[in-house]
Amino acid sequence: MSAPARSKAEPWRDAGLEPYVRIAGVSKRFGDFTAVDEVSLDIYKGEIFCLLGGSGCGKTTLLRMLAGFEQPSAGQLFIDGQDMAGIAPYERPVNMMFQSYALFPHMTVFGNVAFGLQQEGLPKSQIASRVADILDIVRMGEFALRKPHQLSGGQRQRVALARSLVKRPKLLLLDEPLGALDRKLREHTQFELISIQEQLGVTFVVVTHDQEEAMTLASRIGVMNRGKIVQIGTPHQIYEFPATRFVADFIGSVNLFEGQLVEDESDYVRVACPQLPVPVYVDHGVSAAPDASLWVAIRPEKITLERQQPDSRDNWARGVIKDIAYMGDMSIFVVLLPDGREVRVTAANVARKSGETFTWDDEVYLSWDASSPVVGSG
Amino acid sequence: MGCLKSRGGQRLSGVLARLRQWRPGRGLVIAVPMGWLLLFFLAPFVIDFKISLAQVQVAIPPYTPMFEWVQDKALAIRLHWHNYAFLFTDSLYIRSYIYSLQVAAVSTLFCLLLGYPMAYGIARAEPATRNLLLMLVVLPFWTSFLLRVYAWMGLLRNNGLINNALLSLGLIDTPIQMMQTDFSVYIGIVYSYLPFMILPLYTNLEKHDNTLLEAAADLGARPVTAFLRVTLPLSLPGILAGSLLVFIPVVGEYVIPSLLGRPDQLMIGRVLSDEFFANRDWPVASAVAILMLVFLLLPIMLFQRAQQRNAAGQT
Known part of the structure; x- marks a missing residue:
């Protein structure tokens, strides 16, 4: 599947532009195991950047470091020019959509989405209207009073998305956002994610092991293997011009x-x-x-089948x-x-x-x- | 006639269908606990209730029979409800009930305040440490309950370990009266019942999904807020289970208040035993027991409802 036609600027080509997220020589070690190995990466405003790799390649660890759940063993992380060292998850201008969705089971859909806004101490009326707005965007408005266990997988995914978007983060981290959905729903949701991203102008960093998902969503893909980034490029570049044998084999x-x-x-x-x-x-x-x-x-x-021997050397x-x-x-x-x-x-x-x-x-x-x-x- | 026949046929086929669905194994599995409850709860309860409606008499058994043949002609059923009325006329019983409920409530609260952090700590510990800590919680059960309460007497006595230590350190001049106070009762009860609070709480907290706390932090909640708004509400079933496991037996607690407690203020368990063994007034003692059960029925029913609601809330 190829990327949908998009007339998008390519901010990474603009040498003068400051990256929104700068990952500079970041490593993460758990005991003897190096999960993330000196990764350096610039992500620009408005991008959908996909970290793609097999399980255990370090992509989720990298995402968790951006969210603040893990501290880098070495290197620095900057978000919007600010060094994130020692900044707790609840103080970061970042929201995350969890792979398991991590919806609060004892709260309604409304309660889940309002939770983040309540932490900002906004007045009740403002919270209500912002929650209603975001639920409309993900088309879950009529389910506001349901509890998570009364929703289908796809509906939970929308609630999780709404909850992570309602605080209007500049950077949204998505951990295998479509992993739990069936194929049909996944394809549909992929395009929806892109349209929401364009509508709200959020920068997305998506972690996925599914190369098809990465190809559809991403403005750029960073392919990871054994804790290292092996290639960064547009879906087209990654597919047509894989830099290494691993990338060629992994994609498609x-x-x-x-x-x-x-x-x-x-x-x-x-x-x-x-x-x-x-x-x-x-x-x-x-x-x-x-x-x-x-x-x-x-x-x-790119291979053609013929009955005759081709007239070529x-x-x-x-x-x-x-x-x-x-x-x-x-x-x-x-x-x-x-x-x-x-x-x-x-x-x-x-x-x-x-x-x-x-x-x-x-x-x-x-x-x-x-x-x-x-x-x-x- | 034909109509009747066909109805009979229908009934027969219905019975056959039910017979086919009959799983003897299932019935047997349920029969065991049902039989147990029937034999050891319902039957004694009925007997107790029957005695509570009798009158004392000097005989064996020491109460009047409920059913009697009057002149070998008529069956007389005598129900003496005045035993219950009596409980409300003598303030001893009311005060003991209230004191028991108060001791149970305060002890439950202290067990919760002490037990929650412990259960939380165990649930968050590394798996290897966790098993060790759980062992330590259960370890006191390996020695006799009575022995442990006696040990507290040794600690709390006027010439006990604590007073002697404080005296020899020069911190106090005269021993502090700790035995036979509310304090010693609470110490004994909280100490003895703490595991019954910790274990159900641990079982609940151990199942909590850590990503929920990460999600709360991600949405801007500081750890305290995350605890109050996510962990605490999700642990309510555990709090409820632990509280009832402490509250219900403590209301009827007999040994601890007898050994450590105040001589001037009896708990209802002590009253009950005195009625039975000292006064040999079985009917009043039975009435005390029945009324206690009625008092306890309310929290048990609340618990049942909460459990059902909780079960319905699960996917």
Whole structure:
């Protein structure tokens, strides 16, 4: 799934702009275990920044440090230019939406949302109107007097969102905000989150392990692995130009090959992969040592299936269709190369009955454009 | 006739259906506690109630029978309600009831004030430490209850450990009278019943989700506010359970006030035992016991209602 079309400024490109959140060399150690390892990161006003990674990669710890529930072992955190060291969670200009939602079970929806405003000592009438406003935004107005256990998962999620937004924080931290929702509701809510974010102009930092969620929500994604940030970029950059083998493998599905650099020019390279009959030709330069061991990543949707051998000296392979999965909008083919390697290929099911249909055990040729493969050494 | 037959058939099939649904195992499981309660609560209660409606007589048993054959012709049922009326005419009983309720209420409050922080501390401790602390709470039960109350006598006596220590330190010139005061009764009761407050509170507090406190802090609540608005209301069922486990037995407490308490002010448990064993007035003693149960029924019913509401509030 690609990011929805958005005409958004890209504040991170503006060198003069002060980041709203500055994470400077932050580490967090629990005993011998380093959960977050010297992470440096700038997040700008109005961004939806996603921290993406598998479980235990340190993304939640980083978020909890921003909220003030954990103290960094090293490094500094700045929010709006202010050093957050020694500032308690209840004094930070930050609100968090918890993965479990953490709604107060003994309070009504209204009570939950009003809680934060009551801490500011606002007059009752003002609290009531602000709670009503935010409940309308998340479309929970009519449920104000229900208790959390009387709500569905999706409704609880909205209440949690309303509760974290009602104080009008400059920075909202979301921990797996859509994790507990079923797929349909999740897709719907993703777009709703974006529209609420644009409506209120809040900066979002979202933690997720779900790359699809990150792709839809984020203005930028920071991919984390073993406590480190491996790549920061827009969803498009992360998907099309993964910086490391880990990122290529983690985001979406990908076919990875090992190879050696055989031709290294400034505007193209050729990589010989033992598993492929012809070299991989890439129409852009690669910075790598000659004879270095490289990885080549080709996305399944960028490979075409043909019956005829392509008339080209590179970028093709031959195989037998081992498996077909019909997904409705597309089909996934698993093609077995002569040496036993499996390659995934996806093809959109454009016509209801396409002219060329492939079936099990068909011998096919795989080919791809010179612009498709991503080559790296990391 | 045909109509009747078909109705009978329906009834038969209904019975068969119920027979099919009959789970003997389930019935047996419920039968055990039900039988227990019937045998050891309801039956004694009925007997007690029956005695409370009799009159004293010098015989064995020492009260008049309820049912009597008059001249072998008519069955006479004699109900003597005056035992209950008597309890309200002699101020001894009223004062003892009020004193018992007061001692129970104050002790419960002190148990709560002492027990809550302890339970909270245990619930927040590391799992390994937690088990050790729980052990320490239960440890006193390993020695006899009576022995522990006697130990308090040794501590509180005029020539006991505390007074001797204070005297030898020169802090006081004459021993402080601690025994046979309200103070010694409260010390004994709070000490003995504290575990009954701590354990249900701990069970409640241990289940609390820490992220709720994080959420409260995140929304701007200082720790004290978070405690008062989140932890405390969520621990109400535990507070209620602990309070009743202390309050109800303390109202009828006999041993502690007898050994440590004031000779001039009796608790109702002592009155009851005196009526039975000293006065041998079983009917009045039974009436005292029945009335005590009536007094205790109110908090028990309140507890039941709160429990039900709480159960309904859970997902």
